[in-house]
Amino acid sequence: MNMNKITNEINNIFYGVTSLPVIAAPMFLISNPDMVMACCQNGIIGSFPALNQRSCEGLDDWIKKIRAGNKIFAKENPDKIIAPFAINIIVNKANPRLKDDLQICIKHKVPIIITSLGINQDLIDTVHGYGGIILHDVINIRHAKKAIDAKVDGLIAVCNGAGGHAGTLNPFAFIGELRSFYNGFIALAGCISKGSDILAAQLMGADFAYMGTRFITTSEANADNEYKEMIKTAGTSDIIYTDKISGIPANFLKKSLTKSGIDIDLLANSDTLDAIIKNEIKAWKNIWSAGQGAGAIKDTLSIEELIFNLTKEYNNALYRYNSASDSIN
Ligand SMILES: Cc1cc2nc3c(=O)[nH]c(=O)nc-3n(C[C@H](O)[C@H](O)[C@H](O)COP(=O)(O)O)c2cc1C
Structure with a gap:
């Protein structure tokens, strides 16, 4: 199988500047410039939510830091592929910093903008105006069609079991239906933890894998050690999908709820929790999100080591796939 199939212009661009078809997904409070630089410098697309910086000035500083770090690295490592970076902008009325x-x-001509929770045509047109690429998070076909009509450059299909605000669709079903009418760029999100999962995403019809939870336990991630340990010891039954924490359905580590004094058995019958409304317990800060893919994560590695392992697993899986298809032919 030819993994370099080019379905559109974005694929052409992305395959040229990455060494593994992966985007390290933006994660609130977790992603930081060190993670982004480590991803880019090891050949995958790094990203962070703009809101991880507490001010616009801080955002400006982070972009400068990432650009400068990557520039120095490129000078010292002329043979290495340096992937572009992406910034996630939350497109809803609750985000006062959007504009x-x-x-x-x-100003910085950020190469890729990832939009979530809404479509904003002005934003899309403006980013296209400076030559930027827009990828948009979708959890169903209706959202996908709206995004395609608005001329985004690619979709991020967020499926069931994903960390953060996950969808409910099975990835085979979602990608299969998307591919029946869309041949543009698709990144698949949800429970992708191993190199073989990245290949599986491509075999399913996606172009890239979009990985969040797998990067929370890396040494660069801005997560408490206790959070990292909770992921490393979690299985699928330790994850709860609920809208009671952030108001939108999302996956969280059950243990982080019980640690904050929340009774999981009472959760289904309550409205958004009093303690959260009163701001005594903060979603994301005290209640920790992770996807069902946590069950396959057992280690803390540097991002360089993680990408090395993912690449090895991806190549082994590709070899196994090619050997199997040769024996069928
Ligand atoms: C702790 C955490 C925080 C997240 N924060 C954001 C965010 O700020 N913006 C966003 O678009 N997605 C956010 N996500 C979703 C990820 O970008 C991505 O879609 C998801 O992690 C992919 O699924 P996986 O975790 O199973 O790999 C978050 C996910 C996690 C686990």
Whole structure:
């Protein structure tokens, strides 16, 4: 099988500047410039939510830091592929920084903007105006069609079991239906933890894998050690999908709820929790999110080591796939 199939222009661009078809997904409070640089410098697309910086000035500083770090690395390592980076902008009315953060991204011509929780045509047109690429998070076909009509450059199909605000669709079903009418760029999100999962995403019809939870336990990630340990010891039954924590259905580590004094058995019958409304317990900060893919994560590695392992697993899986298809032919 030819893994370099080019379905559109974005694929052409992305395959040229990455050494593994992966985007390290933006994660609130977790992603930081060190993670982004480590990803880019090891050949995968790194990203962070704009809101991880507490001010627009801080966002400006982070972009400068990432650009400068990657520039120095490129000078010292002329043979290495340095992948582009992406910034995630939350497109809903609850985000007061939307306009100002976008201005900073325009100023720096941020190569990829990842939008979630809404479509904003002005934003899409503005990013296209400076030559940027827009990838948009979708959890169902209706959202996908809206995004395609708005001329985004690619979709991120967020499936069941994903960390953060996950969808409910099975990835085979979602990608299969998307591919019946869309041949543009698709990144698949949800429970991708191993190199063989990345290949599986491509075999299913996606172009890239979009991985969040797998990167939370890396040494660069801005997560408590206790959070990392909770992921490393979690299985699928330790994850709860609920809208009671952030108001939108998302996956969380059950143990982080019980640690905050929340009775899981009472959760289904309550409205958004009093303690959260009163701001005594904070979603994401005290209640930790992880996807069902946690069950396959057992280690803390540097991002360089993780990408090395993922690449090895991906190549082994590709070899096994090619040997199997040769024996069938
Ligand atoms: C702790 C955490 C925080 C997240 N924060 C964001 C966010 O701020 N913006 C966003 O678009 N997605 C966010 N996500 C979702 C990820 O970008 C991605 O879709 C998801 O992690 C992929 O599924 P996986 O965790 O199973 O790999 C978050 C996910 C996690 C686990």
